[in-house]
Amino acid sequence: MSGVSAIVVAVIVMISLNILLILMTIGVRALTAYQRSRRERVVASLEPLVVEYLTTGQVPARLETLSGYEQDVLAEVVVEMLSQVRGASRAALLQLSERVGLVDRYRRMLQSPRKWRRALGAERLGHLGGRAMVGPLSRLMHDRDETVRAVAARGLAHIGGEEAVALLARSLDDPSELTSLRVAENLQRLGQLAVPALVEALGRGDGRGVVLAARILGNLRAYPAREAFARAVTAGSTDVRAQSVLALGKVGDPDDVPLLLRAARDPEWPVRAQVANALGMIGDVSALGTLVEMCSDREWWVRHNATRALARMGPAGRDALLDVIRGQDRYAREQAVAALEAAGFVDEMIAALDDPGPRGDRAREDLLTLIRSGSANYAHSFAGSVASPNEPHSLLEEVISSDLA
Template sequence: MTNQAYTLLWISGGLILIFFIAILVTWSYGHFSMLIFRKINRKLEGMLSSFFHAEIEEEKQQVIRKLNQYMKHSSLRKDLLINCIIQKGEAFIEDHHKQLMNLYEATGIKTFLIKRLSSKRDYIRALACRQLGDLRLYSTESYICNLISSKNNNVTYNVLLALAKLGDLNNLAQLLTSNSNNIHFSFRAVIEVIAEFKGPKESKEALLKKTIESSDDYMKGVIIKAAADGQYEGLSDYYVKYLSSNNINLKIACIRALSELNNSDYEQFVIDMLESEEWEVRAAAAKGLGAVGTSHSFEPLGKMTSDKEWWVRHNAANALISIPGGNGYAQHILNGEDQYAREAIMAVIGMPD
């Protein structure tokens, strides 16, 4: 072999060796870091357990002193203690809330998280918001609200989520409405925020009312979609009112919300929407009548099985069959001469062409 070949061989071997050493070092670092984390977690879990099992105040104070001495100024250990508490679950945090609030103050967790809200890193600020909400750390809402002007979606989302978990009705409603132009995440994210709102059903209904009244059409539609599954009868006036909106998504949201109430008193409002010029609205109304419709819906739904749009015909046929007594009316359509209507019914009941 030539000298050049030997040189290339040595270089290749050296690179392979360096690569192998890098893998070994990375694995070793990860492995030993995990062992250290587990050791710290066990220590913190033990002290946390001692705190909640302590029967007298002096014993609790003694555990707090041990915790403070162990954590000192370590951000890592404070983070791990926070995670230990969060992992115990919402029920545990609610049941032991008074003790936990004292613990947050005495161990500096509250101050630690408030300080993190001022971090230059978006990830840290978003995480601090989430943790404040998960810990139910009340009286921090004003600090959280300072971040609503952030241009980072993750921060904005976690601000709203934290306020929802803290049950801050006024600030949450205000931020959802006055800052709707700055909220650039999907309607599903907004729905998740509403779903996470903690408090009695009456408080959530008050939040929904306040937000609907003050928001633009886009946010109205999102909030009403979020409200639909909750079956809030007290919001029905809003649902009926916005059926006349020029916004298609808002009208569809109202139709769905009315249908979810499962109250035939609203049947005629949904029937009227079958006359809409927008096929999406007609399709939503036809589908909604499957939940709220009675025999009064047979004829309007029968007419919709001849609609020029397939989805309208399909939803109308589905709704007609699902209403008690609707099969009999569907049979008249099958015996009729309208091919589109017959095909819609046959597709739903599984008849061959």
């Protein structure tokens, strides 16, 4: 074939492919519209049958002779209904899924060589399968595909129960971050039921799963995990220690403050930063001295968290921050002023300036402390930010100028 005829053939092929692609585009749109209307028709025909079953307890004969496609639509209808009902109706819907073959269908899908079929099977069994499906789903937690494992985790969480929880807790160490994240989300959704298995997981060394276990327990404010946290604070890796002290803060028991005060001397700054957070959450005044010391920590995050923790501790914390501002450490002073600002204390001072009583005197004194500490810029800025004529703008200016003079 000559060069020209080859090109001519290429032109014909191009034109044909273009026409084919345009037809395919039209076809895809038409097919999508058809599938949507078909699904709506099937849903409309199946919903009354499910309602009839729930009312009479008799499975309509039509539901026992559905095609594969219709079974998938029925599964969607049942899953939707399961999210709206409780008690006997829920049990009846699960029974219906079993009797019309939905459970068998999705169980078979778990063996499919196609990963998306396995994922679909896992998802549907999580909703429709009940406790008997924990075993098949647990085998899927070793699937080669991370998305399938993540979907199986969600399925197990839907089923719930101690066996499922224990399996999930063991999967926190999954090599895929995606899967372990999904497992963590689902364990958290299971709430207090997950606590014993997570406490056990917390004692399993230093891996990412242990860090996640501590984090979930903290989010669940799991009081029974306090002893496990205490052990982890002294024995775990930096991440485990940091998450454990933070979790103790979330649990919020003042009895844990001595342990946290000891952890405040941890050589690793992430742990100290979380100790400061935790002490702020508990809000026990016995931690004030340690928090003030932490305001001068060599790490920015520790200073930042310590000043924020003090700001959360009410008037005692505010006084402690003012002490920090009177101190020699410039970095601590900066953080303390920022924390007072963020907590709204400075706005309160400004608002109280024209108060003729002790409240106004105190506000003047505190603002002067800010200014003497080198925070005059802040005070000037506050003065500029007081926009309303009813606010004590001029008084504030006077305080500033007299002090600077």
